[in-house]
Amino acid sequence: MKGRTPTTREKAWHDQLAQHVGCLPCLQDNGVRNTWVSIHHIDGRTKPDAHWQVLPLCGGHHQEGRGLPGQLAVHGHKRRFETLYGTQQEQLTRAAEQLLDMGCEVPERVLELTGLATEA
Numbered sequence: 001m002k003g004r005t006p007t008t009r010e011k012a013w014h015d016q017l018a019q020h021v022g023c024l025p026c027l028q029d030n031g032v033r034n035t036w037v038s039i040h041h042i043d044g045r046t047k048p049d050a051h052w053q054v055l056p057l058c059g060g061h062h063q064e065g066r067g068l069p070g071q072l073a074v075h076g077h078k079r080r081f082e083t084l085y086g087t088q089q090e091q092l093t094r095a096a097e098q099l100l101d102m103g104c105e106v107p108e109r110v111l112e113l114t115g116l117a118t119e120a
């Protein structure tokens with residue numbers, strides 16, 4: 001895969017999203033916090049801040065054909081996915097807000113990228 005390896009801090013961010021937030025589309029669809037997820041990079045792996053701008057998505061919401069029948073995946077159906085669940089940037093902001101509501105620390109760079117730094 002292209003791009004640099006995530007730093008220890010970035011990996012910790014990914015783990016925090018996976019363990020505490022889980023797949024936001026699953027939560028929206030079923031009211032279930034599904035933490036069986038992989039990390040989806042919103043805008044590739046090579047751009048600045050790529051490893052901060054990620055979402056925890058279950059297999060079916062990440063890759064087409066990997067989940068339950070009828071699950072809408074971001075890869076293969078980005079426009080429909082974002083129409084149904086909000087833009088990926090909006091989902092990242094919701095994930096950060098959920099973590100803050102849980103009393104978790106959100107990395108400063110994520111707060112800046114989501115516009116939450118001024119509110120925090």
